[in-house]
Amino acid sequence: MSGLRERQKADRHRRIIDAATALFREAGYEGAKIEAIAAQAEVSIGTIYNYYQNKGDILGAIVSMEVNEVLNAGRGVVASPPANVGDALDTLIGIYIEHSLNYLSKEMWRQAMAISTQLPDSPFGQAYTALDRELTRQISALIARLQELGLVRPDIDGPAVGELIFNNMNMMFIEFVKRDEARIPELRAAIRRQNRVLVAAIGE
């Protein structure tokens, strides 16, 4: 099983991702030439294309790691949320947003989002959509949890509300990464304001 070939493969994957991460951050997505990534990862151009279908998929792998971390961090909040609806939502959304720029620059996010709409059927496009779905599910799960705790009216359509909240947050996040000068606190405040009506409506 774990022969030489396996190890070399894993090692090359890692080297490519490391090289790409560094170069994407330094030079931007477009600025990071495949040739340079290959050189830095000490593989040939052809090998990169053997591991990833295209440049976007390399970015995709990085995005995937970031979002999975965010999802993990979110699980804690869903398990034991703050004791009122507004704070619970704000905490979960806060985790998403605060973690979002750990590995990825705004420019990398812009590219990732662009590629995921441009090529929805590419491996990355599909993975990105799946991640969005998981985030939506997590928000819906939080609503459900709050219903269990008696903090949200039981007759509320949890999944629909979860989608609404996620979609709004996601769109706000897109606008956020489009403007380099946009700041996280303002983003969070704007989302809180948008959610307020909804929070009032579903709380009991």
Next chain:
Amino acid sequence: MSGLRERQKADRHRRIIDAATALFREAGYEGAKIEAIAAQAEVSIGTIYNYYQNKGDILGAIVSMEVNEVLNAGRGVVASPPANVGDALDTLIGIYIEHSLNYLSKEMWRQAMAISTQLPDSPFGQAYTALDRELTRQISALIARLQELGLVRPDIDGPAVGELIFNNMNMMFIEFVKRDEARIPELRAAIRRQNRVLVAAIGE
């Protein structure tokens, strides 16, 4: 003023847009080579780049026309909306969605959206963001109108609710254009369901 030169310029613009529209629909955005657009428009490649900064800006001009039509169609609904909140929203959103595939194919929308996030500072990126803002404003205007008519509680934060509704709709539309097999009726039904809680909360 309106000398020959002006007219010829306008004419070339139109020819380029017409050629691009046709080719984008036939061959897709990527498939429509600049060379082919130039040939069909009976101008040289250089001229195209004299009129538009890049291929994306040509698509941008087409998107702009489409969205402006949609905005115009929406004005009627805002002026005299159906007499209940749910129907009013559904009508306005219906107009947006039903008009959205008049000139643009799903593939063209995908490309347009991708470019607008990829290059938010390009002429097209800025124009696209501005159009989104106008659509948001129009939804907020509808809420305000419904407040005047006594159909929405006066203490509701209209702009915030408008943003929430637009952002959700927009995100749903993005997912819609990402899947070729997605259909308009299902899209509208999903959005109606998401808005239901909100409609119940703000109506009086």
Next chain:
DNA sequence: CTCAATTTTAGAATTGGTTCAACTTTTCTT
């Protein structure tokens, strides 16, 4: 009508992502 300014044109050069056929390396078989 002529001239200067502006635009258009064709095409060559550039650029960077992607593909592909030939070559290596690893693994498997005996």
Next chain:
DNA sequence: AAGAAAAGTTGAACCAATTCTAAAATTGAG
């Protein structure tokens, strides 16, 4: 341990967008 098969690697060649150049065409002013 040798030879063959399988898997993987390589970089030169390809393609299309974009830029650049110098020549040709068009326009408007005087």
